[in-house]
């Protein structure tokens with residue numbers, strides 16, 4: 001029978017650092033809110049990830065590194081033994097299905113609510129500036145609470161949360177970790193001058209605002225080899241919390257990326273544009289130029305289709321592509337793209353909560 005598959009290097013293996021991928025189609029991190037109150041992954045999470053194991057790499061849904069780091073109920077964690085055991089079932093099953101999976105390490109910072117913070121305390125942030133967003137609490141969406149600024153002597157405790165979560169990720173059998181430094185959660189809140197008004201060594205200059213991210217990378221790479229650690233950044237997104245961009249995106253992110261080079265990480269992952277919305281880049285910002293400052297492999301994301309991925313890959317602008325929403329409704333996305341099979345459209349109702357419905361019930365195409 002003639003092989004009518006689409007020819008592109010995107011379907012060929014690649015190594016991101018020391019993580020070997022069967023193809024260059026990556027599943028983007030997707031919060032799906034199907035986890036219990038304790039943040040322990042369960043059987044339907046196992047099924048969901050196994051269904052998508054033909055991705056070259058699965059980046060897990062954002063996973064809380066601590067109770068304080070949590071902003072959304074029903075999201076998983078990676079700081080307790082039960083959570084580690086729950087994730088172990090996911091990683092074992094994904095590996096048995098031939099896939100690779102890294103965990104996205106998440107601290108939401110100011111995007112949280114007193115109702116879900118330990119002891120009903122305020123969420124923490126670089127500065128006491130409220131996020132303009134809803135977060136998900138036990139009684140449904142509520143406006144994010146006013147955060148309090150972290151004291152300088154609390155920062156080592158934040159870094160320790162990342163280190164501990166990285167340890168737990170190792171015990172849970174992941175192939176590596178992705179440091180979530182995107183979408184204006186804690187780490188990006190520190191980086192941007194719009195959300196960081198500190199006057200200590202973690203605020204003010206670019207070097208100071210990048211300091212926490214680099215200290216987190218340092219801590220995580222003491223647990224994992226750096227070539228199993230990736231990082232996600234989103235220099236031009238207002239998501240989440242309607243956060244203004246940094247006043248000098250090129251200088252700030254350029255500095256950060258050059259510092260990251262020292263670690264020789266597995267990959268850099270950008271959300272290009274406004275997360276899940278558009279690929280519009282404000283004037284004066286050139287994401288390809290920023291990306292090219294990075295010495296290692298690069299994953300591009302945001303509103304890609306296969307055609308755009310092929311052309312940007314051919315131009316040398318991406319090494320791999322991450323798809324988010326298409327992976328929700330097409331568990332066999334790689335096969336569908338490879339054989340030109342029509343994609344199922346995702347509906348927003350399926351995104352969060354609701355058990356198996358809209359989660360594990362998307363059929364695979366069988367006609368190739």
Ligand SMILES: Cc1cc2nc3c(=O)[nH]c(=O)nc-3n(C[C@H](O)[C@H](O)[C@H](O)COP(=O)(O)O)c2cc1C
Nearest residue numbers: 028029030031061062276302303304323324325351
């Ligand atoms: C339901 C949903 C959940 C998401 N959860 C996360 C997340 O946990 N971590 C993250 O970094 N991005 C998250 N994102 C953003 C996606 O990873 C991705 O950047 C975005 O959907 C754009 O890619 P796409 O056009 O291929 O969908 C989420 C997006 C959606 C639609």
